[in-house]
Ligand code: KG4
């Protein structure tokens with residue numbers, strides 16, 4: 512039986528190539544179902560038109576599965592949440608149209624969510640656990656203000672979070688995102704898309720000091736990854752000209768060295784922003800925060816610098832609707848609902 516004070520939200524995420532739906536009761540996730548699209552693997556990147564078509568196919572089955580897993584019916588819902596952007600317009604449109612239809616048909620409010628805010632607020636998602644287990648496993652959440660290094664396929668940002676819905680962008684990439692730097696290097700190595708997880712896996716048995724790459728030098732704390740990516744391309748070209756089997760023979764060392772380089776660069780600026788702001792509550796979020804070396808190195812750096820570090824559970828690093836649901840929960844409390852004429856935003860600043 513639902514407590515009348517509880518807020519039950521159905522959330523939809525379709526900004527890129529994952530179709531996801533979650534049901535949350537307040538901050539507790541009751542279900543989170545995601546359909547991944549394998550069709551893009553062969554192209555080395557996401558093809559927007561194919562992504563939209565797959566969202567159309569997957570959307571209703573994913574919503575059905577999320578409701579079923581949560582043991583919740585449409586009549587129990589208090590609001591519909593949806594990603595408005597940033598992302599691919601066609602993909603966003605599928606989620607947004609579905610969310611609008613549900614909101615209209617059920618006569619409940621619509622809440623639009625910024626995907627990047629969602630990645631950050633994923634830290635506040637709680638799991639549904641039996642009471643006895645709850646106390647023992649309750650995870651610490653960041654206290655305000657905290658810094659979040661958000662690293663995904665489209666973004667690289669250092670954000671100061673002063674309240675659940677108050678974000679200040681302190682640094683960002685001036686060109687490619689770090690996820691792209693992973694994926695493009697993987698493509699050069701002949702690995703399928705998305706290559707980030709495969710670089711991570713291959714790096715585990717490699718020597719991170721085998722090869723060196725140039726460290727970008729930008730004034731301030733912003734990032735740049737396009738030069739590193741080009742340096743990697745030239746490095747592989749040069750080596751394979753000398754030895755056509757270079758990649759095959761040295762894959763773990765190549766992955767480990769390149770990955771370590773990207774992580775050192777990410778953490779160097781994060782450390783500088785922490786020193787500048789005096790903030791020692793440090794979180795990471797986004798697809799690249801699933802990277803095992805980044806997770807390990809952040810924890811180690813945190814111990815050295817006296818930070819309290821926050822690393823999301825794996826299922827909430829890459830795109831998922833639970834993070835959209837938790838953001839919508841805070842927006843519900845703040846009374847931030849939107850009209851049915853809301854349009855997708857391919858670019859949507861924090
Ligand atoms: O947040 P996300 O799922 O989608 C966007 O909002 O972009 O991030 C996807 C990115 C991809 O670039 C993918 O290669 C990267 O996250 N990624 C990883 C790992 N898992 C996902 N990169 C490095 N190591 C991983 N384990």
Ligand code: ZN
Pocket residue numbers: 626630663664797798829830
């Ligand atoms: Zn994302």
